[in-house]
Amino acid sequence: MLTFSEDNFHALCDTVSARDGALKKVLRQFGYPPMWTRPASFRTLIHIVLEQQVSLASALAALRKLEEKIQVITPENLLTLDDAALKSCYFSRQKSLYAREIAGAMVSGVLDLDRLADEENEIIRNHLKKIKGIGDWTVDIYLLMALQRTDIFPLGDLAMINSLKQLKKLPAGTAKDALLKIADKWRPLRSIATMILWHHYLEQRRK
Numbered sequence: 001m002l003t004f005s006e007d008n009f010h011a012l013c014d015t016v017s018a019r020d021g022a023l024k025k026v027l028r029q030f031g032y033p034p035m036w037t038r039p040a041s042f043r044t045l046i047h048i049v050l051e052q053q054v055s056l057a058s059a060l061a062a063l064r065k066l067e068e069k070i071q072v073i074t075p076e077n078l079l080t081l082d083d084a085a086l087k088s089c090y091f092s093r094q095k096s097l098y099a100r101e102i103a104g105a106m107v108s109g110v111l112d113l114d115r116l117a118d119e120e121n122e123i124i125r126n127h128l129k130k131i132k133g134i135g136d137w138t139v140d141i142y143l144l145m146a147l148q149r150t151d152i153f154p155l156g157d158l159a160m161i162n163s164l165k166q167l168k169k170l171p172a173g174t175a176k177d178a179l180l181k182i183a184d185k186w187r188p189l190r191s192i193a194t195m196i197l198w199h200h201y202l203e204q205r206r207k
Contacts, residue, residue: 098133
């Protein structure tokens with residue numbers, strides 16, 4: 001399975017942008033994107049769950065508040081917190097439930113992130129999605145950022161999709177099938193294209 005690293009990231013950006021003028025335009029205008037990565041850990045999985053349907057800043061604030069309260073974000077430490085304690089860390093009732101489900105799965109041995117890291121993408125996806133609160137977007141971001149797999153296309157990521165529509169001048173209601181078809185020519189480097197699209201999205205917001 002292909003992965004990206006500091007050693008090959010810029011070369012992969014060059015390879016995928018050579019197939020698509022819109023991506024090449026982003027690199028020419030803004031330079032290479034940051035190589036967004038996170039450790040393959042319980043903390044990262046909780047962070048991604050916190051990012052579901054909220055701003056990145058709000059999710060990070062909740063993660064930091066949790067860290068203040070339990071020092072180290074481990075399954076065992078998180079499970080010591082009651083509903084009130086998690087609420088004080090800006091967790092919604094739903095995300096409190098999700099966090100406990102993930103922590104419980106790890107404590108019981110149902111979920112072993114270290115062992116899972118060596119599996120194929122779809123095996124990881126199927127295993128993680130058995131846990132309440134983890135859907136395709138959460139798995140996509142974990143595969144892309146934590147496991148650094150090169151060919152992830154997170155269709156549920158609004159920032160990436162909006163960036164793609166803007167660059168390609170697509171109608172707002174463009175169907176997912178059409179977006180997947182566009183992304184087909186980026187295989188097996190759809191993760192790299194995604195990061196270029198995120199880069200474009202963030203740079204445009206800074207203007």
